Amino acid sequence: MKYSLNWIKKYIDIELSEDELYKKLTMSGSEVEGYHMLLEDISDIVISKINKIEPHPQADKLQICTVTDGKETYSVVCGATNIQKGQIVPLAKVGASLPGNMKIKRSKIRGIESEGMLCSTKELGLGTDHEGIFILKSDLKKGKSFKDYFDDTIFEIEITPNRPDLLSHYGLSREIAAITGKRARPLEIVDSIVGNTESPIRVEIKDLEACPKYLLLYIKNIENPSSPQEIKNALIAMDTNPKSLLVDLSNYNLFETGHPTHFFDADKIQGNIIVRFAKKGEKTITLDGEERVLESTDLVIADEKKILAIAGVIGCANSEVNDSTKNIAIESAVFKPSLIRKTKNRLGIKSDAAYRYERGVDINAPETSLKRIMKHFREYTTFEANSNVIDVSAPAPAIRDIVLKEQTIKSILGVSLESSEITNILLRLGFKIEKLLESSMKVTVPTFRYHDIEREIDLVEEVGRIYSFERIPAARPYIRGPLVLNKYRDFKDDLKHVIAGRGFHETVTLTVSEDKLYQSYGYQEDMLQITNPLNISQNVFAPLIFPRLINVLIRNLKYRPEQLGFFEIGNVFSGEEKERISILMYGKRWGNNWITGSEEKIADLFDLKGELSAIFNYLDIKDKIEYKNVDLPYFVPGRSGEILLDGAQIGWLGQVEPDNIPSKRIKYPVISAEFDLKALYSDEIITYGHFSMFPEIERDLAVVFPDHPVNAEVISAISSAAGEMLRSIELKDVYKLKNKAFSLMYRLTFQSGKKTLKDKQVDYFMTQIIKRIEGDFDAKLR
Amino acid sequence: MTQIAKLKTEALELLEKASTLEEIEELKIRFLSRKGELAGLFSEIPKLDPAERKQFGQGINDLKILLTEGLEEKEATLKRSKRDLPPVDITRDPFPFRKGSVHPLSATYIEIINIFKYLGFIVVEGPEIEEDFYNFEGLNFPPDHPARDEQDSFFMQNGKLLRTHTSPVQVRVMESQEPPLAVVSPGKCYRRDTIDASHSSMFNQLEGFLVDENISVAELKGTIKYFIKELFGEKKTRFRPHFFPFTEPSMEVDVECVFCGGKGCNVCKKTGWLEIMGAGMIDPNVFIKAGLDPVKYSGFAFGMGIERIAMLRYDINDMRLFFENDIEFLDQFR
């Protein structure tokens, strides 16, 4: 929120420099995001006096003014009609700057030289009036800089949601008083409001929980002039355009006290005011000209015929104050914060009133605000009569007392504070203190802090932040556990390095993404939809990872068209949320250089399978992994398969269907694997057995199969027939023969852990294997 | 003696010239064999003056050693060259290989987690698709409160939401385990923010909390200061009061700007400070909601944005770079 330093200084004397004030506020919890001068863009504007006004010889609408800054006189051409001889006005001299990068140059206007410009409020960035020159008070000193009188420092402060009491100049002054040890002057208000006429409007509240307090003040025959410059300046500093006194005072009160009030044109109210919930579907047109359709949870201010305002959010056009308004009714009320918040969020209305009501206003602010406004009326305008304050309220909330123990301060803040120091801090913040026995005290909370000070711990925070966390000594804790380590994260981090080391780049892509992306690669299940997406390209929680890796691939082909590899670890939702890893390989496994000559190897399924084997080997689960030929919708038919761990499917590997990839740059197969990650992790400790000291014997087995067999099935048959001396099987060669026949050559390695194997023994194993293969596959030894 | 010198000159000349193993063999026979020229010189010793014999003998021996070593060395060199392995230029390119990288966000996580592991914290991860209770209610966010505005959530069809911070893990851990607890929890979070240089609908956080008896702001400060020192080196820090619904008191932690050393620059918006995390003492309401006794236990919690820290560490000025995965960007990391 924005604060004007001039305005703050009405309530408190500040001896600190702006920089010191900024630091004090920031270090006590009101973070100053920055401060700047209001008239930053202005220079060389001086206070001057009009000595003479003559007509312009060439133009009826222009005049030539002779003005003086006390030292020199200037001849200035001016088109405004509101100037008179003797007035004090702002003069922009030649060389002056005005907002919007405007520079004043010596120039001829219709043949007459002008040595500067007299300025309107709009030209100075201080208002909307463009027609007339800004006529200043006659006691301003000629020759002084305009800024000396009108500049201000604007502080931008982040007010956290727990501190609605700071959303006003008076509120911030109270806070500055607390942190600087000063006192804020009380607001100037009338002592009491005594009626001399009867209000024709009475008030009825249907639900006192929704509206615990509603005050109404009726004022008869009030003049609505334009506001004095002081009020205008204050509003302009708040980026609010001054309109007329009545509108301006409502805004001024909001920025001054933080309490929203609403001014109705009393003659437009039919009968009495009723505070009630809207009927479902009830419509009204709000001040911004929008038609609003209401729900039965929306609180409204109505008369007997129509809705006058959406409570605490925005008024309606039908009862707005305008130039012809004579009689007014001023609402000063309290509404339940959560109701206001629901309505304003549903209707999408942002208003200064709603911003404060949803955070909570001071239950005592309605009276103060009316008394403050009355004070202003007496000062700035005239009216015929006013009513008594009509007050419909729920019983006042109980006085809030909290017991604060010095021991609690010590155990939470970690520092022992003197009782007097605690008391001093709380008194400065507006709390009342009563000493109790046993180093404790009864603390009474002021009503303006009812929304955030409810418990002892809240007082501890107040003491801590004013004492300053900076003054609390640091201590390294002794951490007693817990002792159950979670090694899964380490496992993942290690895995990332292993895979990166094998030539893949880790990516991080957005999990919230578009359903169409996954459908375009063949995902057919329902996806978990986001019910309030920001845009259509982020409407689901991803069910897969690999389509996003393909997007990353496409994006990077323009830089690296020949070779890319990516992987990502992330969560997917497919029936449940689980963590997956996806790996993508594209282009050259290795390209040609001075060693490989013209040869190069384009990565295919078996290259990625090799990488997976290395990874599974690293994880010590190689023996538990199997692959199964299965056609999956994402891949080229006949070129994909499932990955199984201990017989259970954990993912897949395949060549992505090229027709699904929306890029013309793709010229090599896109190979992808994706599988569940958690399944791979095991915290089993590996125990090493004895290893054999005896020689291995290798035998080749070449077999002709009538049709291409499934390699995994052949290996499984060989293993079960071979007995326990078989150490390894490798597929060495595959030949296509006539008809559909295939010849496969395997290299088998045998070894005993106890002795040197004899050829005869191995011959026996081989006979068993051949018998089994011939029987199972209708195959012949070659 | 001149005989020895003559022989030495001749033999060394021949050794120098020899370029085949055959020639070496011939030289061995000529000079070193039993009937070779050195043996011939030895046989002349008895003919000499007894006074010269010793010196003469010594001279022959020295020459014998010199020739033997020279011939062996030359023989070895010739044998190696006979294997036909020409020398190579080791500075040439290697066999082609694929280069990979670990994402800078992962690298940052690893670095941060290692610091906390050293202090005794363990890692616990939680779900990204979360229940309102864990994301908000259990963390003392009242329903319909403006504190929720800063954490605009994505709501899911299944009634859950995408967690807006990693703090739900606090509630999950406290609900299932008795203190002492010292946990850090890394992970992805989501907010309905339009993507720009400093916002993203998905971002990464690290939550940490310590719950035990007698934990105060002093321990909070000690832990955070240690962490900052390990990560950024000796830098000034400050603990600035703030507000979070789930901590009381709450604060934000600033570190002296790493770019300007605290003098004020564009990155720190001229303040000289960079905000790097939120922290505070766990609110008693959070303990109560998780079923722990707030009288017996106290604790602190903190949370930091990983992108923010990675941006500071690697001097990256746009958050979008992390999620665009341009190879030229990724390639700069290992």
Ligand SMILES: [Zn+2]
């Ligand atoms: Zn800086």
